[in-house]
Amino acid sequence: KAGVTQTPRYLIKTRGQQVTLSCSPISGHRSVSWYQQTPGQGLQFLFEYFSETQRNKGNFPGRFSGRQFSNSRSEMNVSTLELGDSALYLCASSSGLADNEQFFGPGTRLTVL
Amino acid sequence: AQTVTQSQPEMSVQEAETVTLSCTYDTSENNYYLFWYKQPPSRQMILVIRQEAYKQQNATENRFSVNFQKAAKSFSLKISDSQLGDTAMYFCAFSHTGTASKLTFGTGTRLQVTL
Numbered sequence: 001k002a003g004v005t006q007t008p009r010y011l012i013k014t015r016g017q018q019v020t021l022s023c024s025p026i027s028g029h030r031s032v033s034w035y036q037q038t039p040g041q042g043l044q045f046l047f048e049y050f051s052e053t054q055r056n057k058g059n060f061p062g063r064f065s066g067r068q069f070s071n072s073r074s075e076m077n078v079s080t081l082e083l084g085d086s087a088l089y090l091c092a093s094s095s096g097l098a099d100n101e102q103f104f105g106p107g108t109r110l111t112v113l
Numbered sequence: 114a115q116t117v118t119q120s121q122p123e124m125s126v127q128e129a130e131t132v133t134l135s136c137t138y139d140t141s142e143n144n145y146y147l148f149w150y151k152q153p154p155s156r157q158m159i160l161v162i163r164q165e166a167y168k169q170q171n172a173t174e175n176r177f178s179v180n181f182q183k184a185a186k187s188f189s190l191k192i193s194d195s196q197l198g199d200t201a202m203y204f205c206a207f208s209h210t211g212t213a214s215k216l217t218f219g220t221g222t223r224l225q226v227t228l
Contacts (some may be wrong), residue, residue, distance in 0.1 A: 006149065019165035033214045056215045088159060094214055102214060104150075104158035 002027065004093050004105035012111045017042060018079040021108045023094030025072050031055070033076035033102065037088040046089075049074050050096045078110075086112045114141040116209050119219035127227055131181075134190045134222045136205030141146045144210040147181065147188045150223075153201040161203070164188065193223075200226045 004023045013019050025032050033056075034046040043056040049068035067072045072093075073080050078085055092102040124155045126132035138147070149161040164172045164181050171179050176196075180189045192199055205219040 031214050033216075035216075042220050043216075045215050047215070048137075048214045050214075056212050060217070088156065092158075092214070092216075094215070100213055101160055101163070102216070103160075106155075106157050 003007070003092060005090075005106050006091055006098075006105040009106065010109045010110060010111075012113065013081050014113050015083060017081050018077065019110060021076045021089055021110070023074045023076070023091035023093070023096075023105060025041050025074070025075060025091075027091040028104055029095055029103075030072055031094045031096035031100070032068060032072065033092045033094075034065055034074070034076050035090045035092070036060075037107070038084075045092075046076070081112045082112060083112050086110060115145075115207055115209075115217050116204050117217055117219035119205055119222050121222045122220070123223045123225070125225045125227060126192075126198060128195055128197055129214070131191060131193045132195055132224065134189045134192075134205075134224065135204050136190070136219055138186050138188065138205070138207050140186070140207065140209075142209055146208045146210065146213060146226060147179075148206040148208070149179070149190045150204045150206060150218075151199075151201045152204065153198075156195070158204075162190065184210075186216070195226045197226050197228075 007022045009020040031050045033048040052068045066076045071100040088107045090107045092101045092104045145166045147164045176193045202221045207218045
């Protein structure tokens, strides 16, 4: 069974631009969660999508948004990039059931210049 | 809001020895999950072990075991017979049973296994 894939793996943008990151979950998984990892703030939950609906949300500004498609693939969008958005963005997929294990992807390293 | 605290930023252990990583958490909920994740230099986050709060028995996965003290809100990870491949960042994490996909992570402990 293929694991969670994230594209692209590395990305360089400039301040003010927008960016879209993609996550393909494990086949059969309906839940995708996104996390931001930075040296200063650590790992922080962004949001979770389940069956194309946002089910949980963390404490991030509205510049961070996401969506999920009918095949469970998810995208995360960050608009008006700031230097502080430089981070490793991880996505995790799971069945979405209460007793479920999350499987993480390799992450997308975003650098904002 | 729940918090997860890992008070050991870095630890070192010799190969074949045993090491214990500490984690404390704070929550007002009674039903939750606790996890230890490993993040090696390759950056791929891997689940090491999971504990359901309603289970009194400590979880064990091969060389990895936990000491879950619910009243003290403590959840330590013991790694026995340490191997070079155990070198990684270890994160303690928490989730409510109602929002199992929303993990709250500690700041991590960098473990170095040496010869």
